[in-house]
Amino acid sequence: MKKALMYGAGNIGRGFIGKRFYLSGYHTVFVDVNADMVEKLRAAGKYPIYVTKGTEYVPEWVENCTAVNGRDDNAVIDEIASCDIMATALGVNVLPHVASLIARGLLARRERTGKPLNILICENLIGSDKYLRGLVEPFISEEAKSYFLDEVGFVSVSVGITVPPTPEKFLAENPLAVCTDLYRELPANALGFRPVGAPTPEIDGMVVFSPFDFFIERKLLIHNMGHALMAYLGYLKKYNYIYEVAADGEIKYILTRALVESARALAKRHGANLDDVMTFVETLIPRLDNPLLEDTLFRVGRDPKRKLGAGDRLGGAYLMVREQGGIPAHIAVGIAAGYLFDCPEDPIALEVSSFARKEGLAAALEKYSGITAPEDVAMITEFYNMLDRRAPFAEFVTVLNKYKTGMN
Template sequence: MHGNRKKAVIFGAGNIGRSFIGNIFASNGWRVIFVDANSELVDRLNNRGSYTILIKRNNRGDETVTVSGISALHSSQSGEIIEELCSCSLCATSVGQNALRFVVPQIAEAVKTRAASGQPPLDVIIAENIRNGADFFRGIFIEKGLDGSEAGLVETSIGKMVPTMLREDLAVDPLILHAEEYNTLILDAEGFKNPVPDLPEIKAVKNIAAWVDRKLFIHNLGHAAAAYFGYRKFPERHLIAEIITDNEINTLVRGAMNEAAASLLSEYPEDFTAQTLQEHIEDLLYRFGNLALGDTIFRVGRDLSRKLNRNDRILGAAGLCLKHGLPCNKIMEVFNAALDFRAVDEWGAMYASDTEFLKKTAVFSIDESGSSSLIFSLLGLKDDDLILEQLIKEKLLLRKKDKTGN
């Protein structure tokens, strides 16, 4: 029925799965099958066989993209999913770290079946915002009786910005998505077992770790910095684009990104130059100012327990600076601003876990004694993070003085 048409199975029919990964393959003539746990979404995709993306362009009109040639399976349809995985050209995941543990076993089962029947190995594009995603997959593969080398495990750097859809937009079309114009998928050339797909949107690199860190420590750091500094100065504003044009905020965000760029240049001198990193920062600041995209301060800043973790965008970047003996004062000011973040969604509610997280950090702000172990457990610091711990303590003590006057 579908002849020799290439096929991609994509786990996750959410914002990135549909607006980015699915769109890339479908627009190049591939048949795309989504797998998702949302039965209502699966039914709608199957009934329509297409969906619409509004490309929100900075200071220009919208571009409408219709993605067709798609279908969907519910995540409970294990038999059908494995059958599709055994006959597809590649698969991808875009489900978030918490859901991966349910998805990877299904992929492992298909990898076994393909190997037993003499089929080519399966390449898996890990389109997740996690570090060392291939190791995560490999660990579950080994638990399922594989040795971890039977499939291509392809890590990525996901740089596309996709806002949370508003209720009024979904009321008109529940499948519609908004996304920015940027559409380059950076992935690990070394992870493939088969040839890298020859698609114009794909940029295959040899040292994916460098590009994952660039995304986390420049893009994610800068985006979070804009949210935290923006909320602190303009708590009544809602959009990232509304605050990034403020000279003070722009300077603070740029300063943190520049500190991180210096550490990346020291860590990965063969992958980046000062010029390419600076050009990347300027491009990001321009993209952050895309008013048409409607990206909210709430979306970008929420989930503090994750974003303030030792291995994430802020403390991770600070740690890399310290590793190379470089200053991280401006990055640590992002950490400080994050502790004042109280932005709310369109319903007027804070992100569920942020309320509890901020209650715990408030204890640190007023209690200097004995706080080391609490800081370690809450932020995920390691035993050898003594300098970083001291920097955090200094910020918390300053917060205490500001609040008490002592």
């Protein structure tokens, strides 16, 4: 039987990619440093996914799986050397810590079988393929470089499914349980697969595209941007869950217009059909409304240093709209709210919000978002001050219209 290696047994690893492998006929080996999770997966060999369908959760089972501890270097190396396909869903910040171990696994694979290997990179990062390849390559010996370049594929994929924290009632029944929505499409970069010209692996839901940047940016600069905007604005109104924010008409007003700003710019940047991009937006909004997905604002908003960045969801969407000649006024409101996100449980949020208050928002925008143009700093600062003093919604509408119509 074919074997898949899933590096990361978190919600995306188990709730989406592991399920895709199972439905494609693979025996899946998870790698994780959570020893308790590893032991439970080994013992059970399966786990439930609660899929939200309409107003109910429908359980589905992923079977034929096991796990190894990510701190057991030899076990991880053996699995990389012997699997048929591999994926990562670790979080961008973790990748540098596993790069040398991945390299050792690839070197062992070259020595033992010399077979090619494709690695699906399930991380929210534009250029994730180049990033991970660049982390691993320094650990590859000179004699193995040709194998590394010609036989190892680093494949960017776009993960669009929503996988929030699992409700406690399901975890009480089975601590391996995961909760997801219905989404199943997995766009993958056709140019990342190796060897070049060989048939791509058949994975349930995987659709291969080239050029691929459009799909990564659609996920990050529309879906993730809107999600983060909801979290930061919802936090200021003291909501706890995304579905609560989705029911707030004032935030929904800003959200929908921010999504349109980014959608128009993305279509223009890539020469994509605007109707198709707007259809993506229209199908996204009901998914954000789903009350069965108990997604917390803390989970969605944490690490604003990254999410406000020029290469990430909010800063990246803002700069893209400017690049394409638009006025990202509604996205600016989300950025302003991000700099007010001072969630006590998130030390990074406290660092960013404190820097903005002590050093000034202009300095924070330059440091964290790469936004320096005087007109951009002025617009975001105006919204920052309005949010900070809890200005009425009618005032936001007036100021937003001022910027969008060029009457400032």
